[in-house]
Amino acid sequence: MLQSMRIVGGCQLKGEIEISGAKNLALPALVASLLTEEKITYKNVPNLTDIKSLLDLLEYIGLTINQIDQHTFELSTKGVKSTEAPYDFVRKMRASILVLGPLAARFKEATVSLPGGCAIGVRGVDLHIRALEMMGAEVSIENGYIKARAQNGLTGCDITFPTTTVTGTENILMAAVLAKGTTRLINAAMEPEVEAFCELLNNMGAKITGAGTSIITIEGVNKLHGTEFEIIPDRIEAGTYAIAAAVTNGEVLLKNCRYEHLTSFFETLSSAGVMCEEKNDGVLVYQKDSEIHPVDIQTAPYPGFPTDLQAQYTVLMALCNGTASITENIFENRFMHISELQRMGANISIHGKTAMVTGVEKLTGAQVMATDLRASVSLVIAGLIADGETIVNRLYHLDRGYENIEEKLNNCGANLERFAV
Numbered sequence: 001m002l003q004s005m006r007i008v009g010g011c012q013l014k015g016e017i018e019i020s021g022a023k024n025l026a027l028p029a030l031v032a033s034l035l036t037e038e039k040i041t042y043k044n045v046p047n048l049t050d051i052k053s054l055l056d057l058l059e060y061i062g063l064t065i066n067q068i069d070q071h072t073f074e075l076s077t078k079g080v081k082s083t084e085a086p087y088d089f090v091r092k093m094r095a096s097i098l099v100l101g102p103l104a105a106r107f108k109e110a111t112v113s114l115p116g117g118c119a120i121g122v123r124g125v126d127l128h129i130r131a132l133e134m135m136g137a138e139v140s141i142e143n144g145y146i147k148a149r150a151q152n153g154l155t156g157c158d159i160t161f162p163t164t165t166v167t168g169t170e171n172i173l174m175a176a177v178l179a180k181g182t183t184r185l186i187n188a189a190m191e192p193e194v195e196a197f198c199e200l201l202n203n204m205g206a207k208i209t210g211a212g213t214s215i216i217t218i219e220g221v222n223k224l225h226g227t228e229f230e231i232i233p234d235r236i237e238a239g240t241y242a243i244a245a246a247v248t249n250g251e252v253l254l255k256n257c258r259y260e261h262l263t264s265f266f267e268t269l270s271s272a273g274v275m276c277e278e279k280n281d282g283v284l285v286y287q288k289d290s291e292i293h294p295v296d297i298q299t300a301p302y303p304g305f306p307t308d309l310q311a312q313y314t315v316l317m318a319l320c321n322g323t324a325s326i327t328e329n330i331f332e333n334r335f336m337h338i339s340e341l342q343r344m345g346a347n348i349s350i351h352g353k354t355a356m357v358t359g360v361e362k363l364t365g366a367q368v369m370a371t372d373l374r375a376s377v378s379l380v381i382a383g384l385i386a387d388g389e390t391i392v393n394r395l396y397h398l399d400r401g402y403e404n405i406e407e408k409l410n411n412c413g414a415n416l417e418r419f420a421v
């Protein structure tokens with residue numbers, strides 16, 4: 001059943017928001033249980049539809065999943081029923097591609113559907129495929145599926161990624177931990193989720209050094225073992241609520257948020273006149289100046305400004321006292337929220353990969369359509385400050401990445417209500 005959200009604008013967010021576990025760490029971390037037959041216990045797993053979709057895929061492959069409580073799972077993989085990730089699973093979530101590396105490494109073969117409806121098609125995973133080939137896998141594309149075979153196992157080598165890729169780095173890390181010899185990933189992703197992911201693999205017995213830097217070295221081992229692992233807080237969820245606090249001129253403590261995971265983002269907010277103070281138990285965000293100053297940004301791989309906060313940041317700049325440029329360098333087609341924000345009164349023009357945002361005094365409520373996860377949350381934020389009522393349609397995008405969003409925002413004084421359509 002399709003759902004929509006009604007937002008009555010005009011609130012001032014005040015209070016505390018507890019940040020959930022990071023979706024983009026939980027996804028590869030759960031997949032890593034394919035690498036061992038022993039049990040792995042995961043804590044602080046966020047309750048999201050993306051996680052459910054991934055668990056469905058892992059169960060299909062043959063994992064045993066035991067849910068201990070809402071956020072704790074035990075996974076074990078004695079053997080597999082299938083080394084295939086069918087289209088129906090992958091089309092729901094692009095991160096399903098993460099099973100390619102570990103299946104090829106431990107079970108010597110993997111068949112993974114290409115992500116359907118992906119605007120960038122094969123190019124979106126070409127770096128994963130190329131790296132596996134360099135490690136000795138035979139890879140072909142047949143009937144919309146990637147087929148990888150590594151009958152003699154994978155062999156470590158030097159792999160230079162021409163573009164930094166988060167899931168590409170994670171996929172090849174999982175291939176390399178069980179490969180023969182040493183693999184070096186050059187121009188590897190440095191995101192905190194990738195660093196924490198390496199920590200999980202090392203806890204499982206892998207030999208990885210350089211995590212969190214652009215060169216990661218992996219010495220292959222024969223076998224990995226079980227462990228217990230806690231997912232770090234979701235920096236993108238935290239950044240999203242930081243902007244919600246800022247635009248509503250509120251004051252919110254982002255509980256558990258780690259300042260150092262969002263340094264460049266918080267510095268940008270500070271320049272825009274939003275205070276972001278590191279506390280013992282999180283980060284306190286409030287408006288320092290009476291107006292929001294324009295600050296230009298460009299998205300970049302970590303430690304740069306995260307693409308996953310670009311849409312939300314656009315809403316902040318839509319209210320600034322001047323004009324700011326927002327350049328999207330990671331994804332070609334990530335301005336889909338802009339036409340909806342324009343319908344709410346924002347003054348934004350797009351010039352190639354740059355959006356020029358001129359602040360307006362206020363936004364007005366409208367019916368808007370969510371097009372992807374971060375675009376949809378940007379519309380929710382816009383709704384919080386718009387005059388009147390905003391209806392965000394196609395809410396399922398939001399549930400992929402924001403746990404209990406109505407509850408978290410309503411507890412701070414927002415007025416959000418979900419309804420079936």
Ligand code: EPU
Pocket residue numbers: 024027094095120123124125126127128129163164165166167168307308330331332373374401
């Ligand atoms: N790319 C290629 N070929 C590849 C891989 C990537 O051309 O084989 C390109 C992509 O097209 C893109 C760029 O490289 O232009 C970077 O993409 P990356 O591979 O880093 O993205 P991803 O791993 O698919 C993860 C997050 C995204 C986040 C990006 C960038 C997960 C599960 N997803 O995606 O998160 O936007 O990194 O930081 O970790 C989200 O949470 O809303 C989300 C989209």
